[in-house]
Amino acid sequence: FKAGGLQHMDAVVIHPYRVSPEGVDAEVAELRELIRRHNQGRDKPIWVTETGRMDKSEFAWEKGRGLFELGRRNIARYLVRQYVLLLSQECERIYWYLAADHLEFGSMGLLRGEKDRAGRYAAAPPYAAYATLIRQLDGAKFVAREAMRPYTRARVYRFARGAEEVRVCWATQPAKVRIAGAGPLTRTDLMGVDRALEPREGGVELELSETPFYLKGAVTAISEVDAGPRVYADSVD
Numbered sequence: 708f709k710a711g712g713l714q715h716m717d718a719v720v721i722h723p724y725r726v727s728p729e730g731v732d733a734e735v736a737e738l739r740e741l742i743r744r745h746n747q748g749r750d751k752p753i754w755v756t757e758t759g760r761m762d763k764s765e766f767a768w769e770k771g772r773g774l775f776e777l778g779r780r781n782i783a784r785y786l787v788r789q790y791v792l793l794l795s796q797e798c799e800r801i802y803w804y805l806a807a808d809h810l811e812f813g814s815m816g817l818l819r820g821e822k823d824r825a826g827r828y829a830a831a832p833p834y835a836a837y838a839t840l841i842r843q844l845d846g847a848k849f850v851a852r853e854a855m856r857p858y859t860r861a862r863v864y865r866f867a868r869g870a871e872e873v874r875v876c877w878a879t880q881p882a883k884v885r886i887a888g889a890g891p892l893t894r895t896d897l898m899g900v901d902r903a904l905e906p907r908e909g910g911v912e913l914e915l916s917e918t919p920f921y922l923k924g925a926v927t928a929i930s931e932v933d934a935g936p937r938v939y940a941d942s943v944d
Contacts, residue, residue, distance in 0.1 A: 708745035718752040718799070724759065728789035729862075729879060735796040752799040759804035760785045761815040775814035782814060783836035783897060784877075787919045790840055791864050791875045795849045803837065832898070839899035843873055843921045854884050854931045861915055861931040874922040874929075878915035883932035885910040892924035 713719075719742060723731050735753060742751050762778030762785075786803065793801055805812055807828055808820035817834040819825050847866035853874070854863045860882035866873045876884065886892065887910035894902045897918055904911050904924075912932060913922075 708741060713742065713746045713751060716751060718754045720754050720756050722757040723755060723789075723793075724757075725789075727879070728785060728792050731789065732792040732796050735793065735798065739796070753796070755793055755798050755801040757802060757804045758789055758793075759815055760789075761812060763814050778814040779832045783832040784918050786833050787836055787840050787875070787897065788862075788877060788917075791844075791919070794844065794866075795852070795864055797849065803833075835898050839895070839897065839921075842899065843875075843895065844868075847871075847873055854929050856931055859931055860934065863929060872923070872926065874926065875919050876913070876915055876922055877917060877919040879917055881934055882915040883912055883934050884915060885912050885928075885930050885932050886922070886926055887911075887928040889925040889927050892922060892926070895921040895923070 719738065721735070721738065723734065725731055738753065739750065742753075743749065760782050762781045763775050764778040764781060790801060803817060805816045807818040808814065808816040808823065808831075813820070814831075817831060817837060818828045819831050821827055823829060844866055845868075847868040850865045850867050850872075852863065853865055854861045860878045860880045861884050862877050862879075863884060864875045866875070886904075888904075888906060891906070892904040892911065894904055894913070896902070897920065904913075910928065
């Protein structure tokens with residue numbers, strides 16, 4: 708960038724492979740500031756032309772079968788969180804690696820491998836999670852992160868598509884949020900199953916975990932509920 712390379716670039720390409728997604732948004736934000744510093748304050752599109760994760764964890768009764776079912780579910784959770792964080796930084800394009808398990812890259816594919824016992828190129832959990840993500844956020848723009856406080860555990864990311872709002876919610880440590888709505892609210896899980904939330908006086912409390920879910924409806928207030936011992940030091944900070 709310092710040598711003038713940005714003037715010859717249509718976009719800046721990154722491959723953010725990470726053990727956990729959280730923190731990738733801060734790194735992309737630093738990259739965007741670096742681009743502006745060397746590009747007269749102007750942005751360049753940021754393309755994520757590879758991102759992915761491999762996890763060969765297995766359920767005990769699956770041992771030796773090579774299906775890595777627990778790992779595939781971990782990757783489904785990872786994919787949604789990684790994409791939401793990258794979308795929150797307005798990355799223009801994002802490509803998942805791999806399309807299907809291949810050679811030593813077991814559990815990494817959206818589809819199973821050619822010789823998998825579950826079936827040739829059968830859909831894996833990350834495929835369904837990806838499809839749900841697309842259905843929920845297609846055409847939506849990131850608006851803001853909500854329910855924040857110092858050293859917050861809750862991660863709530865609000866997107867908007869016209870008048871419709873969609874929130875993606877999770878936490879890497881056990882957490883709760885309290886949500887008040889002006890009408891019916893719908894919670895959609897990682898795989899696309901909808902559940903109506905019963906309105907309650909004072910709001911509905913929802914537990915957050917490493918498995919993201921989507922929240923739709925007219926939310927009037929959202930806040931984090933104290934879920935136990937507070938974090939006194941954040942290694943990212």
